[in-house]
Amino acid sequence: MKHLKSLMLVVFVLMATARARADISTTPVTASTDAAKNLYAYFLDQYGKKTISSVMANVNWNNTCAEKVYKLTGKYPAMNCYDFIHICFSPANWIDYTDITPAKEWHDAGGIVQLMWHFNVPKSQGATDVTCTPSETTFKASNALVSGTWENKWFYEQMDKVIATILKLQDAGIAATWRPFHEAAGNACAKQQADWTKAWFWWGYDGADTYKKLWIAMYDYFKLKGVNNLIWMWTTQNYNGDSSKYNQDTDWYPGDEYVDIVARDLYGYNADQNLQEFSEIQAAYPNKMVVLGECGKGDSGDPGKMSDVWAKGAKWGHFMVWYQGEQGSTDTMCSDDWWKDAMSSANVITRDKVVIPDVTSTIENATDAVKNMGLGWNLGNALDANAQQYHDATQDNYWGQQDITSESCWGQLPTKAELMAMMKEAGFGAIRVPVTWYNHMDKDGNVDAAWMNRVHEVVDYVISQGMYCILNVHHDTGADSYDSQKNLTGYHWIKADETNYATNKARYEKLWQQIAQEFRNYGQLLLFEGYNEMLDANNSWNFAQSSSAYDAINKYAQSFVDVVRATGGNNAQRNLIVSTYGACSGNGTWDARVQDPLKKLQIPTGESNHIIFEVHNYPSIVNKDNAGNYVSDRTISEIKAEIDAWLKNLKTHLVSKGAPVIIGEWGTNNVDAGGGKTDYDLHKDLMFEFVSYMIKTMKQNDIATFYWMGLTDGAPRTYPAFTQPDLALKMLQAYHGDSWNPYLPDAKDFPEGKITSATVNFNSQWGELTIHDGAIDKTVYRGIKVELEEKPATGALSFKVYANSEKATAINSKTPQLAFFSYTGIQKINLQWNIATKGSIKIKSVNLIKHDDSTEPCSLKVAWGCTLSDQNYATGIEDITITPVRHDDGIIYNLSGQPVTSPQRGIYILNGKKIIK
Incomplete structure (x- = not known):
């Protein structure tokens, strides 16, 4: 009692x-x-x-x-x-x-x-x-x-x-x-x-x-x-x-x-x-x-x-x-x-x-906000990461499928405040924070408090650095996915579809009511983006299959704006972002309908100077055949002409409606294509020319740009350090000028950061954990060995080798080994979870075996359908003691290489080593 x-x-x-x-x-x-x-x-x-x-x-x-x-x-x-x-x-x-x-x-x-x-x-x-x-x-x-x-x-x-x-x-x-x-x-x-x-x-x-x-x-x-x-x-x-x-x-x-x-x-x-x-x-x-x-x-x-x-x-x-x-x-x-x-x-x-809101000042208009944002970057594959085991949104089990560890289910480690300090010090002015919500809310649209708190923390990381922050609803929209048997493997509940809008209107509005209420007193540095890449029921890219899809987009946009405004506080004036159908950019002339996403998007009723339009664009900098294979590089003149023509379309069909435009995502369209190689790896000089022209041109036309992912990725985000510092510098100099020369920590100069052991939590059948990523030289290595805490259940786990032909080998012991002699062209080795029931394994170590029987430790990385916990790795801001030697004079420098006489809390360099005040 x-x-x-x-x-x-x-x-x-x-x-x-x-x-x-x-x-x-x-x-x-x-x-x-x-x-x-x-x-x-x-x-x-x-x-x-x-x-x-x-x-x-x-x-x-x-x-x-x-x-x-x-x-x-x-x-x-x-x-x-x-x-x-x-x-x-x-x-x-x-x-x-x-x-x-x-x-x-x-x-x-x-x-x-x-x-x-x-x-x-x-x-x-x-x-x-x-x-x-x-x-x-x-x-x-x-x-x-x-x-x-x-x-x-x-x-x-x-x-x-x-x-x-x-x-x-x-x-x-x-x-x-x-x-x-x-x-x-x-x-x-x-x-x-x-x-x-x-x-x-x-x-x-x-x-x-x-x-x-x-x-x-x-x-x-x-x-x-x-x-x-x-x-x-x-x-x-x-x-x-x-x-x-x-x-x-x-x-x-x-x-x-x-x-x-x-x-x-x-x-x-x-x-x-x-x-x-x-x-x-x-x-x-x-x-x-x-x-x-x-x-x-x-x-x-x-x-x-x-x-x-x-x-x-x-x-x-x-x-x-x-x-x-x-x-x-x-x-x-x-x-x-x-x-x-x-x-x-x-x-x-x-x-x-502590982040004290600004509830007293008048929020700048949308045009000024876009001008003042500076150079932007997307914190991608973090709070937007998600994994589905259930795909029917009419059922309770579709909703709330994950806890806050979902942030790491696509391979990133939890975001730290120091990452945002690094981005600010480098010269970035705005961060887009994509967030997926369905996996953290119930069928009625109630968001899990722990998830809202985590989102709030990350937003504060950005705002506390004085950067603009865009918070959105991300992979609740997008293209549904299917396996080779055409079975649905991923469903997105928000669609540019009239029936879908009628079904989900109340749930969508309740979601935004909670987000808006959570941040109602935040000042002008925080912007809301109503939805990401919303597609029709046919998952059509570039343009919709029917005009009703555009009507649905405009209805979702109106619901978003009305709900946010109704929560009061600074939300009454907050700058809000609405995207075109699929965030499609209208780039191209191959079909007359390509411009429709720009033409059909409307400014929500009752709005004037606090609405921003958003598009995404990933142009190709190479010529490809019909199968998508590389043929040749495009000339920079061709690429510039394409950007110029696209910019003209944005002005004609969007800016002319009375609202400014941002490029919420951009990059090149073959990112992660070809065995993990990207334009950054294969066509760097041309890519750098493209990046420079893109940023300069958009800045001259008062369009803010947010680069998707790249720059810093994986474990180096926690150091923090850049994985592509040369690309970051090219972008920053394109925006700030050639004399801009910040200190950009290079991940290569940090400890390697291998995750050598962890608990792997598989939340989906066929989920995979990467235990080695990259080509195997069989003249050096003869195999790979995994040490588990316990023997896995029969049939639960297997090696999956990505080589000239894929092959899976069952794991039936605590210390399984895989020999390489029967494989050619190994590019990646994963552990695959084969059963429908969720489960966990504890990996004590993974090592490549050389021909002399010596070993070399491997690093664990989430592929999909799993998360890591209890991981041991030689990174994390608390552990960093070795950084590039730039100064040995006992003077404290900020990350831009400028001497600091009275350092406040933040990240600094002392005698070539990173220190945290």
Whole structure:
């Protein structure tokens, strides 16, 4: 029964949190600076999704406690709280509150500033000793409100001191939370009154009515003095943890018009107790965010771990850990283990994850946005990667087929923030983030929270670098796939088809409603793209088979725009992108219908200057025969003429409608053709000429370009480093000019990064893992050996060799070997999963065997239909110590090779080695 009650409480709290977030005012009670509005919007946006970490600075007005947390966990708390406890002595004593340097440094490093005030008063009139404790002073709270009294004079003199510092912060563009007069009721709400049932601080000693008047007097005086950068936080006692002995202290609440956030201070409370407190406070103040104002050890030891607290359902907006010991201590009232758990939790926001939205500025129009994007790149085969085992969208099992490990199911490793830092340092200005959603939502269109959080993280990686980010709905559209027997192996639920639109309209709109709501307060750097390459029911490329397909495209575009606009916030003006049918570019003259995708796309109704059109283009730079085989290189003159003619079509049929254009994907059309060889490998000089002309021409015509994939791929994305640095440089110089010479980390100069062991999770029958990629020299190697943790089930696993003829060999032992003598022309060796049931294998090692019986380790790579976990590889940003030697002078350089005197957080080069600040 106890378990049932607990479960019911969790369900109630989760429902209440969702309701409360909708009921909370989107406007702070007094904050009117842009910084304060943006900070409040950030708190509201995160509320119920994640909890924001904070630590109390010790009384020396510094950041040393936060530094200790960083040294322990590798992460800074998102917020640092400063106390005005000694303002009465400042600046004559050891603290000079007029020097806002500590708070400004924290803010400039990406942190959030919190302020509170243990408001000290003289122990008696004229005394120099001060206190907060009512039994130690003759200071009467009620007299503080009476003009002419010494208490009133002290009250306003001290407020003036605090206001002077806060106004300095305000002038510096810094907003903060403000928690004065905390824990006012103390023990005063005890049901059985006694000598000890009093307020703990002087501001509560004269009772609830006087206390509320004090709060309002401070609120009004701050407002009168021009303080507009504070988020006001009131602290409740909430039954003092025992409703059988204490009344609720709602009589002490100043009122909704004077409070933004309600806090509770808890010490030593476990996860269940946190849940009880959170639910009670949320019920009492349903239209306010609820936070853990203070926390730390109690008599019972550490408080509940934040991972457990969150899992129980206590979704505090933030938590703030108190410091330990005397003034100057860098210890906190939580153990090292507690901090490690908190700062590694997926539901806890650390300083590096803080991205404050801009809800105050007018969003630039679409034309300016496209001009300002700079050079773009696609983060492809990452969040868009997906694998299907079920292909019928009318059935429940089609939906939500994968968890967040899908990001790696096409061979990429999880995206890291450092990759975006590298792209920004190189000179890129915009990143398109393709995302596939069907595999992470249910049949009704509800997106999995873990997936939305992961998408949010990656978007933040881009936005935090000051780059534009395009977020889309990707492989929910596209061409369906079939096997050699014409059996459906891949189905895309969004199609340019009237019947499909009628069937999926509600689901599609619900998907976009969730995405738009998640990011409604993000500023102009974030753009939404409604759909990727939407094809008709016949999977027709280049143009649709009937005009109704174009009608369906326009209906999907209208639904997308209407839903996003309806969510309000910055979405009311956000620049939105709609693609042509199939994102077809209209390039070519071989059929009169090729231009139809451009001609038929309409600007959604009600829109004017915040819509962008998108097309994709992969022209050929070589001549091919009818079978697609290489014949000869095209001349650069021919290629330029094709680009010029295509550009004319874009202007005639799209730009003329009143919206700018982006090339959302581009490259050359034989990428990955011919045994893994690409134009970059086979026709580099011609490709570089094409790339240069393409970028220069589009820039001159105010069309932004987003190169598909390439540049950095596979494990090097995690170093991060470029796999095609020369191509990246050619593109960057085409955009910025020939003098542009950034430092581009080259993957060749990093550790090889082979994944030597891993757990392979096969999620599809016939899924394959590549264990060797590339031609085999049989004069050097005689075979390949795999070491498994356990013998696979009979018939489950086999070697699949891609050679002059494909061949599969069954694996029936823990240490299978494959000899090469019977094969010719080996290009690739995979492990194939042969059964319909999902399964996993643990690979301990894979080695090529030489003729002298020595071995050479191989690297594991996802081919399709599987994911990797528990992988061991010699890369990852934490492990990198060897980089190209460029400087040996002890000076710190950024990735553009420029010396940095005061490095902030990011990636730098010191004596030729990459360091992470």
